[in-house]
Amino acid sequence: MQFFFEVLIGGLLAGVMYSLVALGFVLIYKASGVFNFAQGAMVFLAALTFVGLQEKFGLPLWGAFPLTLGVMVLLGIGIERVVLRPLVNQPQITLFMATIGLAFFLEGVAQLVWGTEVRRLDLGLQDEPIESVMERFNLLISKFDLVAALVAGLLVAVLAVFFNKTRIGRALRAVADDHQAALAVGIPLKQIWAIVWSVAGFVALVAGLLWGARNGVQFALTFVALKALPVLILGGFESVLGAIVGGLIIGASEKLAEVYLPSLMSDFLLKHYDISINLAGIEGWFAYMLALVFLLVRPEGLFGERHIDRV
Amino acid sequence: MLAINNIEVIYDHVILVLKGVSLEVPQGRIVALLGGNGAGKTTTLKAISNLLRSERGEVTKGSIEYKGERIDRSSPSELVRRGVVQVMEGRHCFQHLTVEENLLTGAFTRSASRAQIAQDLEKVYAYFPRLKVRRKSQSGYTSGGEQQMTAIGRALMAQPNMILLDEPSMGLAPQVVEEIFEIVKDLNSKEGVSFLLAEQNTMVALRYANYGYILENGRVVMEGDAENLRTNEDVKEFYLGLSSAGRKSFRDAKHYRRRKRWLA
Ligand SMILES: Nc1ncnc2c1ncn2[C@@H]1O[C@H](COP(=O)(O)OP(=O)(O)OP(=O)(O)O)[C@@H](O)[C@H]1O
Ligand SMILES: [Mg+2]
Numbered sequence: 001m002q003f004f005f006e007v008l009i010g011g012l013l014a015g016v017m018y019s020l021v022a023l024g025f026v027l028i029y030k031a032s033g034v035f036n037f038a039q040g041a042m043v044f045l046a047a048l049t050f051v052g053l054q055e056k057f058g059l060p061l062w063g064a065f066p067l068t069l070g071v072m073v074l075l076g077i078g079i080e081r082v083v084l085r086p087l088v089n090q091p092q093i094t095l096f097m098a099t100i101g102l103a104f105f106l107e108g109v110a111q112l113v114w115g116t117e118v119r120r121l122d123l124g125l126q127d128e129p130i131e132s133v134m135e136r137f138n139l140l141i142s143k144f145d146l147v148a149a150l151v152a153g154l155l156v157a158v159l160a161v162f163f164n165k166t167r168i169g170r171a172l173r174a175v176a177d178d179h180q181a182a183l184a185v186g187i188p189l190k191q192i193w194a195i196v197w198s199v200a201g202f203v204a205l206v207a208g209l210l211w212g213a214r215n216g217v218q219f220a221l222t223f224v225a226l227k228a229l230p231v232l233i234l235g236g237f238e239s240v241l242g243a244i245v246g247g248l249i250i251g252a253s254e255k256l257a258e259v260y261l262p263s264l265m266s267d268f269l270l271k272h273y274d275i276s277i278n279l280a281g282i283e284g285w286f287a288y289m290l291a292l293v294f295l296l297v298r299p300e301g302l303f304g305e306r307h308i309d310r311v
Numbered sequence: 312m313l314a315i316n317n318i319e320v321i322y323d324h325v326i327l328v329l330k331g332v333s334l335e336v337p338q339g340r341i342v343a344l345l346g347g348n349g350a351g352k353t354t355t356l357k358a359i360s361n362l363l364r365s366e367r368g369e370v371t372k373g374s375i376e377y378k379g380e381r382i383d384r385s386s387p388s389e390l391v392r393r394g395v396v397q398v399m400e401g402r403h404c405f406q407h408l409t410v411e412e413n414l415l416t417g418a419f420t421r422s423a424s425r426a427q428i429a430q431d432l433e434k435v436y437a438y439f440p441r442l443k444v445r446r447k448s449q450s451g452y453t454s455g456g457e458q459q460m461t462a463i464g465r466a467l468m469a470q471p472n473m474i475l476l477d478e479p480s481m482g483l484a485p486q487v488v489e490e491i492f493e494i495v496k497d498l499n500s501k502e503g504v505s506f507l508l509a510e511q512n513t514m515v516a517l518r519y520a521n522y523g524y525i526l527e528n529g530r531v532v533m534e535g536d537a538e539n540l541r542t543n544e545d546v547k548e549f550y551l552g553l554s555s556a557g558r559k560s561f562r563d564a565k566h567y568r569r570r571k572r573w574l575a
Contacts, residue, residue, distance in 0.1 A: 089365060167419065174405045174416045181403035183362055185465060186391025186420040 006140050007259050008252055013145035015231075015251020016152045017214075020207040022228040022235065022243035023156070024200045029237045030176040031196040032084070034095045038103035040225025042201060045110040046072055047208030047217045051121050052114035061123065065205075072201030075106075080194040088189075107222060116219070121212040148210045155206055156244055159199075163240065172196060176238070230291035236304025245302060250287045258283040312338040312505060313359065313395070313473060318373030320354050320363065320529075328354050330529040331373070336473065341499050341506040343516040343537065346526035352509035353400055355526070356475040359507070360397035361387050377473075392420045394472035400481065400509075402462040406451030410442055413450050413461050417468030428468075435464040438494055456487035463491070467498070473505045474498075480512040488512070492519045517541045 021043060028036040049071050053064045083098050127144040134140060163169040175182045175192050183189060208217075211224050227250075235246025261282055269275045294301070313336040320329035329351050336342045344352050357363045358370050361382075375383050377395060385393070396417075405413050414435055418428050436443040439460040445453050450461050459479055466474050476495070480488040496519055498504045510516035517523055517537045525533040525546065533546070540546050 089367060167415075170408070170412055170416055171419055173408060173412075177405040177407050178403050180362065180365065181399060181405060182416070183365060183387045184360065184397045184399055184403070185417050186388040186396070186469060187416065188386065188388040 002138060007255050009139065009141055010145065011252035011255030012248050013142065013149045013251070014255065015248040016145075016149040016244075017207075017210060017247075018224075018227050018231045018250055019244045019247025020148075020152045020155070020203070020210065021224050022231040022247055023159070023240065024203040024207065025225075025228055025232055026237065026240055026243045027159075027196055027200045027203065031172050032095070032193060033092055033176070034099060035237075036200070037096065037099040037225075038106055039200070039204065039228070040222040041103040041106040041110075042072070042075075042204035043208040043211065043224060044217075044219065044221040045075075045106050045208075046201065046205035047121065047212035047221055048110045048114045048119070050205070050209060051119045051212070051217050055119075068205055069202060072205050073198040076196075076198030076201045077194045079197050080190060084193050084197075085190060103222075107219070111219070118216045118218040119212075121209065121217050123209060123213045125213065127214065144214065148214075151206065151210065152244075155203065156240060159203075159240055162199075168192075168195060227287065230287040232301070233291040234294050234301060236301025239301070239303035242301055242303030250290065253290060254283050254286045257286045261286075312336060312378055313507065314376045315355070315359065316374045316376070318355075318358055318375065319371045320351075320358050320368055321371050322366070322368045324367075324369075328368070328529050329358065332526070332529065332531055333373075334524050334531065334534070336505055336507050338472075339499070339503055339505055340522060341495070341508060341520045343513075343520035343523040344507060344509045344526060345511070345513050345516060345523055347511060350526040351529040352526055353477055354529075356397055356477050356507065356509055360390055360395060360475055361385060362397065362399075388420060391469050391471075394470070395475065396466040396469050396471040396473070397475040398462045398466045398477060398479070400477035402455075402458040404450040404453075404458045404461050404465075407449060409447055410450050410453060410457070410461050411446040414442070414464050414468050417465035420469060431468055431470070435467050438467075438497065439464050456483055456491070459483065459487075459491055460494075463494070467502075467504075471504060473507065475507050475509075477509045478511065479508070480510060480515060488515055495519060513546070 021039065024039045024042065025036060028034055028039070046068060050064050050068045053059055053067055054061075059067070079102065083102060084095070087095055087098055125144045125147055127142050129140040130143050130146065161169075163173060171182070171187045171192055172195070174185075174187060175189060179189065182192075207224070208221065211221055215221070231243060231246040231250050233246075234249055235242025235244070262278075266277060269277065315332060315334050317331045317333050318329055319327065319331060321327050332351070332355055334342070334344070334355075344355060346352055354363070354368065357366070357368065359375055359382075363369065370383055374381055377390075377393065382390060382393075382395070387397075390396075405416065408416070411432070414432060415428070418431065421428075423431075436446075441457060442460055442464055445457055450458060453461065463474070463476070463479070479491050479495070483491070492515060495506060495508070499506060508516055508520060517540055520537045523535065523537050523540045524531050525540070533540070533543075535543070
């Protein structure tokens with residue numbers, strides 16, 4: 001039982017990391033209905049810029065963070081100017097294609113400026129068990145994972161307040177609902193898009209720091225975006241809450257599956273069909289299979305907005 | 312206050328929709344813009360509020376002036392700031408926002424204090440008591456009448472001088488239509504808001520408007536005091552379906568002749 005909880009908690013905490021990436025997608029999808037293929041590239045760019053600035057200028061954490069944030073905000077504004085504005089009124093698929101182009105561009109620029117070698121990112125957090133928890137509950141919980149989860153939780157809380165309680169947040173949701181009507185009440189779309197992409201840049205930065213600190217800052221960071229995909233399918237593309245819950249479910253179920261499923265399955269197969277196979281590495285594809293099943297059962301996701309049909 | 316001078320509107324660079332429309336909305340008036348499907352009413356309103364550009368439409372000729380200044384190049388957001396707000400055909404409420412949130416988005420362009428906004432909100436609720444009851448509901452789940460009220464209330468939150476109101480009666484029961492038009496009249500007389508009102512529902516619109524224009528095929532074919540238009544034989548016949556000789560069928564030969572004369 002001890003072991004089960006350890007796996008479960010470890011999975012949940014890892015899931016939070018997925019949520020963090022999914023969150024960036026949700027923001028942009030909500031406000032502009034675009035699936036931003038470049039989100040992974042933004043995570044990579046943010047992390048790389050952060051370590052790059054640290055290395056080059058010997059900046060401490062609290063110095064590199066605002067600078068990188070500034071870069072991400074400028075990037076958001078730039079993307080609105082150069083990519084989105086000329087494509088206003090084009091079909092969604094055109095915008096999606098544009099974000100694919102953007103992804104390659106950002107990856108290229110990031111590596112051009114900061115080089116291609118793998119870098120270590122030190123946030124001063126160790127990936128080691130928390131002692132007090134270990135003593136009291138005899139559970140191994142990673143300090144790093146816990147802090148990452150707290151950061152993500154805080155971020156979500158801030159975003160929820162921003163979306164629901166502020167004038168700009170309300171305008172963002174209005175734009176997401178109905179562009180035309182938003183224009184008609186005087187909400188300037190351009191400004192709103194620049195804000196959304198900047199906020200998505202901020203989220204990418206946080207995700208990039210945590211993922212980078214765990215796995216090293218390298219090109220593979222762009223692939224964490226792929227892990228966000230099943231999270232989005234599970235939670236729904238429009239829901240901040242969905243991104244969180246989806247991430248938790250994916251994280252937990254994938255770890256549990258990895259640990260328990262292979263032995264269960266191979267025992268079963270051996271007993272009834274006399275087949276013996278090796279089912280290790282299930283973690284790599286379990287999330288996608290879960291998402292696929294979900295897609296068949298509930299295509300809008302757990303928390304996705306149902307389209308309101310009323311005449 | 313608002314003057315449109317001989318404007319031409321083209322969609323997608325080729326589709327000519329308005330062919331020289333001129334009209335005026337004096338301060339404090341309700342002016343009706345009438346005409347059948349596809350006459351160009353919505354296009355006219357969007358030309359004024361500058362929502363055309365987002366639909367690949369363009370004003371290619373003529374001018375639009377508000378308070379003596381050209382507004383052809385102003386963005387919709389600037390226009391709202393200056394007091395011209397459009398309430399779009401089909402209401403276009405933000406469906407996943409609550410009624411109250413919808414109203415609040417209307418005040419986006421204003422830099423008013425929280426207290427001021429709260430006060431204005433109460434004022435809107437005073438005009439539309441039903442909205443106060445429904446204020447926590449997602450507007451997508453409110454009735455058509457309530458959505459129309461939300462859309463008008465949302466426009467009011469911008470503190471407009473002029474509202475461009477596009478087919479408020481669409482798809483609503485006659486009593487609800489009356490209710491809404493009564494409120495429009497109140498807003499006009501008590502708050503001094505001018506209205507340019509696009510309607511297919513000629514009868515009702517002319518009862519509440521001061522002046523009317525009839526649009527056909529992108530041209531103004533007739534204009535006059537609401538009173539005169541209401542009693543005009545042609546208008547009665549074509550738009551109200553009545554004439555001194557009783558109801559006429561649409562294919563009536565006489566109908567066709569008169570129509571020809573208008574279009575000439
Ligand atoms: N975005 C567009 N692109 C091309 N043509 C358009 C567009 N919008 C409207 N039109 C055309 O312009 C003409 C006038 O349309 P408009 O919507 O202004 O009419 P309307 O008087 O408001 O009609 P209704 O009473 O049905 O709302 C129609 O023939 C319509 O097909
Ligand atoms: Mg119309």
